[in-house]
Amino acid sequence: xxxxxxxxxKGMRVITIGPEKQIRDAVKLLAxxxxxxxxxxxxxxxxxxxxxxxxxxxETAVNEQVFDLQVADLMTRxxxxxxxxxxxxxxxxxxxxxxxxxxPILEDGRLTGIVSIxxxxxxxxxxxxxxxxxxxxxxxxxxx
Amino acid sequence: MSEIxxxxxxxxxxxxxxxxxxxxxxxxxxKQKEYVVQxxxxxxxxxxxxxxxxxxxxxxxxxxxxxxVYDRIAQNPGFRFFGNVQIGRDITVTxxxxxxxxxxxxxxxxxxxxxxxxxxxxxxxxxxxxxxxxYNGHPDFxxxxxxxxxxxxxxxxxxxxxxxVARILCRTPEELATTxxxxxxxxxxxxxxxxxxxILGRRGPAQAAFTTPEIKELGEMEDTDAYVExxxxxxxxxxxxxxAANSDRATMKKVEVIQSYAGxxxxxKSRRLILRFLVSxxxxxxxxxxxxxxxxxxxxxxxxTESGTLRPKATDEFEEIPVGLVFRAxxxxxVPIPGVPFYDSWGVILNREGRVIDPETQAPVTGQYTxxxxxxxPSGVIGTNKPDAQETVQNMLADxxxxxxxxxxxxxxxxxxxxxAEKQPDYFSYDDWLKLNELEIAKGKAQxxxxxxxxxxxxxxxxxxxx
Numbered sequence: 001x002x003x004x005x006x007x008x009x010k011g012m013r014v015i016t017i018g019p020e021k022q023i024r025d026a027v028k029l030l031a032x033x034x035x036x037x038x039x040x041x042x043x044x045x046x047x048x049x050x051x052x053x054x055x056x057x058x059e060t061a062v063n064e065q066v067f068d069l070q071v072a073d074l075m076t077r078x079x080x081x082x083x084x085x086x087x088x089x090x091x092x093x094x095x096x097x098x099x100x101x102x103x104p105i106l107e108d109g110r111l112t113g114i115v116s117i118x119x120x121x122x123x124x125x126x127x128x129x130x131x132x133x134x135x136x137x138x139x140x141x142x143x144x
Numbered sequence: 145m146s147e148i149x150x151x152x153x154x155x156x157x158x159x160x161x162x163x164x165x166x167x168x169x170x171x172x173x174x175k176q177k178e179y180v181v182q183x184x185x186x187x188x189x190x191x192x193x194x195x196x197x198x199x200x201x202x203x204x205x206x207x208x209x210x211x212x213v214y215d216r217i218a219q220n221p222g223f224r225f226f227g228n229v230q231i232g233r234d235i236t237v238t239x240x241x242x243x244x245x246x247x248x249x250x251x252x253x254x255x256x257x258x259x260x261x262x263x264x265x266x267x268x269x270x271x272x273x274x275x276x277x278x279y280n281g282h283p284d285f286x287x288x289x290x291x292x293x294x295x296x297x298x299x300x301x302x303x304x305x306x307x308x309v310a311r312i313l314c315r316t317p318e319e320l321a322t323t324x325x326x327x328x329x330x331x332x333x334x335x336x337x338x339x340x341x342x343i344l345g346r347r348g349p350a351q352a353a354f355t356t357p358e359i360k361e362l363g364e365m366e367d368t369d370a371y372v373e374x375x376x377x378x379x380x381x382x383x384x385x386x387x388a389a390n391s392d393r394a395t396m397k398k399v400e401v402i403q404s405y406a407g408x409x410x411x412x413k414s415r416r417l418i419l420r421f422l423v424s425x426x427x428x429x430x431x432x433x434x435x436x437x438x439x440x441x442x443x444x445x446x447x448x449t450e451s452g453t454l455r456p457k458a459t460d461e462f463e464e465i466p467v468g469l470v471f472r473a474x475x476x477x478x479v480p481i482p483g484v485p486f487y488d489s490w491g492v493i494l495n496r497e498g499r500v501i502d503p504e505t506q507a508p509v510t511g512q513y514t515x516x517x518x519x520x521x522p523s524g525v526i527g528t529n530k531p532d533a534q535e536t537v538q539n540m541l542a543d544x545x546x547x548x549x550x551x552x553x554x555x556x557x558x559x560x561x562x563x564x565a566e567k568q569p570d571y572f573s574y575d576d577w578l579k580l581n582e583l584e585i586a587k588g589k590a591q592x593x594x595x596x597x598x599x600x601x602x603x604x605x606x607x608x609x610x611x
Binding site: 001002004007008009010011012013062063080081082083084086087089092093094097103107123125126127129130131132133135137138140141 | 210392506525527572
């Protein structure tokens with residue numbers, strides 16, 4: 001299965017934030033859109049990092065002034081990105097190996113989506129459910 | 145305003161497209177107990193079932209048996225079918241909004257993706273989808289002309305359409321004669337000169353999209369030997385490592401079957417099916433009549449992207465093979481419906497989990513939904529559309545609860561029926577289809593076949609007394 005299949009039903013919208021914004025803005029965005037990570041983009045909409053809820057939580061444990069920090073202070077800078085043509089299977093493996101849960105997707109260098117490990121699991125579950133359903137239908141037909 | 149979804153004021157839903165997803169959408173709508181729902185299902189063809197009838201290969205009848213499930217769904221008293229009615233042509237999207245609270249587009253992926261290589265438009269270079277529709281008796285393709293006098297055929301792609309096309313080309317007339325293949329196609333296959341069928345995959349055996357049963361079937365044909373070059377069947381280091389790390393048994397099994405064809409000596413069968421891996425067509429060459437005669441391939445090598453996917457990269461090694469027919473089966477895309485937001489570069493309706501999205505505001509368009517291949521792109525098997533439809537229906541029901549539905553002037557079943565009859569007097573009801581179905585099956589029985597299809601719309605109309 002390709003990443004494209006997951007992105008197709010996500011409305012082609014990515015929630016982004018600027019690196020100079022405060023963590024309090026980031027947390028509000030995460031809550032409002034009910035998501036786990038924000039892609040951090042520069043003025044040209046190029047991804048420069050990713051800020052996940054984990055990044056915020058970790059800092060909160062040691063710093064009560066976390067909300068005054070800038071996004072750039074907490075974001076992960078070396079972001080691995082994918083493309084819509086990537087296989088979900090290998091993406092999931094890469095995520096597990098590197099212990100992150102979100103991966104920005106670029107198409108022709110342009111940010112076109114973000115895929116979470118949850119998205120992949122859901123798509124794979126639906127695929128398996130579909131395959132089981134189809135197999136069952138065929139088995140039943142043989143017994144007619 | 146009175147409540148929607150009650151006995152006296154049912155939720156009225158139009159489903160556009162009578163393929164698997166259309167039926168699963170209806171099923172999920174009928175299964176929930178909160179609202180009383182009425183479904184009107186439209187299809188541009190007189191007959192239902194979409195790709196189950198016109199896509200699934202004729203030698204895969206067991207897969208087609210899923211229509212028994214759809215028949216049961218159609219028996220729901222809230223269900224009506226209007227075939228031979230094209231939304232966007234006979235009835236506009238705006239007109240639908242005057243009769244329904246919600247509309248769901250499940251029109252599938254009707255066209256193919258191009259290879260974008262020189263020579264692609266030569267005679268004999270064709271989309272596999274047209275060929276599939278033709279041999280399955282699709283009314284749009286009865287006049288389709290394919291020249292099976294050529295000995296060498298290339299099928300580009302390793303998905304299930306590529307497998308189907310290659311297999312059908314390699315079947316004997318006797319094998320095909322017991323299927324529901326279109327009569328005119330059977331006649332043409334009787335005189336086929338096809339000797340070698342190449343299946344071309346740009347990545348290796350471990351990345352091929354086909355399933356193990358599909359590849360196994362290729363090795364079990366009456367008069368065709370399956371063959372793969374030993375060096376192309378072998379896994380490269382990257383694939384080997386990925387497979388070992390995942391201990392992905394399904395893929396291991398698939399690779400094992402492919403390797404069992406490696407270097408197999410001919411058993412004297414008259415046709416050969418040659419699986420090729422790590423090659424991409426780069427150019428087609430024609431003769432003076434503009435007929436394709438040769439294909440240039442580049443050999444690929446796999447590399448690993450930073451996200452871990454193994455992708456093909458062209459080397460500087462080329463090869464040429466003689467071919468008289470080229471079928472491209474490298475991807476499919478939906479066709480836009482006038483008045484519905486479309487994401488052109490991927491060929492899908494712009495949507496968020498089935499809710500159609502306004503491209504300007506990114507907000508859902510009230511009352512408009514989508515499901516299946518026109519929603520997520522072509523992927524998965526027939527059953528995959530069931531959870532897909534379920535997701536859409538969940539959002540539809542949430543929107544009903546929130547009052548986010550269209551407010552039609554005529555939310556009555558009779559009013560919709562009258563409007564449809566006025567726009568398209570020759571519409572097909574589900575009873576019309578059942579009648580046609582019986583005629584097809586009866587005709588098939590006489591010949592020892594599952595059915596003999598009607599292959600033109602006028603014929604279908606005449607058969608049920610509509611012309």
